[in-house]
Amino acid sequence: MRRATSHCEFGADDLIELDSLAGFLFVAKHLYSLPDPFTPTLNGWYIDIVEERFGAEAVRQYIEREIDDPGLKAYIAYPREHQLARSRRHKVSTTPYDKVKQWITQWQTEPIREVGDVDPRLPRFARWGRDASEEMLVEVAHDLLLAEDTFLLPYLTIFRFRRFPLNFERLLTLAESASSDIALAAIDALAHIEHPTVHALALRLLQSSTENYEVLDLLIKNYQEGDHVLIESALAQESDKDRLHSAGISTLEIFEAHSTTFCAESLLCIYEYGPCTSCRRRAIQLLLSQHLLPDSIAREARYDSNFAIRELILKY
Structure with missing residues (x-):
C-alpha cells in the first residue's frame, strides 16, 4: 500500500504532543502553504488526533478563535466537512x-x-x-x-x-x-x-x-x-x-x-x-x-x- 509519501509529515505527531493545539495549527499552516498540496483538505487523521487528545469542542473553539484566513479554515475543513466524511466511511457508494x-x-x-x-x-x-x-x-x-x-x-x-x-x-x-x-x-x-x-x-x-x-x-x-x-x-x-x-x-x-x-x-x-x-x-x-x-x-x-x-x- 502507498503508506508514506514525500508529503508525509513525520514530525507532526511530535509537534502536537509538545505544543498541543498550537502545534496542530503549525502543522496545518505548513501543509496548507505547500505549493502543490497533496489533498484539497487536511487529512482527517490530524483532526482525529487532536479530537482524541483535547476533545471535539476544544478543537472547534480553538479553530474558530485562532484562524482568520478563510482559505486555511476551508483547508482544515472542520467541523462540518470532517464530520460528514467520517459519517460516510461505512456507507455504500451511490455512484453506479x-x-x-x-x-x-x-x-x-x-x-x-x-x-x-x-x-x-x-x-x-x-x-x-x-x-x-x-x-x-x-x-x-x-x-x-x-x-x-x-x-x-x-x-x-x-x-x-x-x-x-x-x-x-x-x-x-x-x-x-x-x-x-x-x-x-x-x-x-x-x-x-x-x-x-x-x-x-x-x-x-x-x-x-x-x-x-x-x-x-x-x-x-x-x-x-x-x-x-x-x-x-x-x-x-x-x-x-x-x-x-x-x-x-x-x-x-x-x-x-x-x-x-x-x-x-x-x-x-x-x-x-x-x-x-x-x-x-x-x-x-x-x-x-x-x-x-x-x-x-x-x-x-x-x-x-x-x-x-x-x-x-x-x-x-
Missing part, C-alpha cells in the same frame, strides 16, 4: 458501476497533474471500491479478469481496500508484471487475501526484488514462523526515509497480527532508524508486550522526545 466503467475507459485521456509519485487520477477508483456493495465488486472482479492491459490499473485500484471476491490467479501473475504500477496495484489487492499461494508469492518477491517494502503487506495476513528473516532484510535495505516508513508500518501490522518472539530485530530497526514517532511508539509497545525490550533501549527511551514513549517505559 456503469459510471465507473466510463471513468475506466476515459482515465488515460484525462489531464494529469502529478503529485509527488502519485497519479491523482487513481484514488477515486480506490474510494469507490472502498464504499461499493459486495454485488458491485463481484461484477468488477469479473470485468477485471477479462480486462485489456490498458485498463488493468484502475480495475486493480478498486480493490486497494477490499478483498477480491473471485479466483485471484490472474492477480498472482500481475503481481510479477514488468509494469511496476500494475505489479504494486496487484500486491495491494492481494494483501487482503490469506492463502498459501499469496504467502509463496511474498517469499518469492522478497527473495528476488529490491522493491521489498511494498511486498511486506502480503505477510500481514500470511506471516509464518521464519518469515522474520526476510522482513529484517527488507528493512535493512531501505535507506530512503519514505520507503522505510512504509516498510515499518507493514512490519508493525504483521507483528501486531502475529505474536512472535522473532520480532525483536525488526522492531528495534524501526525504533532506531524509523522517521515516524508514532511507529516508534508502536514498536516499543510490541517489544514490551513480548518482554524483548533491551535494558539499554529502556534507559534511553526514558528521555524520548515522544512523551507517550516515556510513559510506556515508566510503566514498564
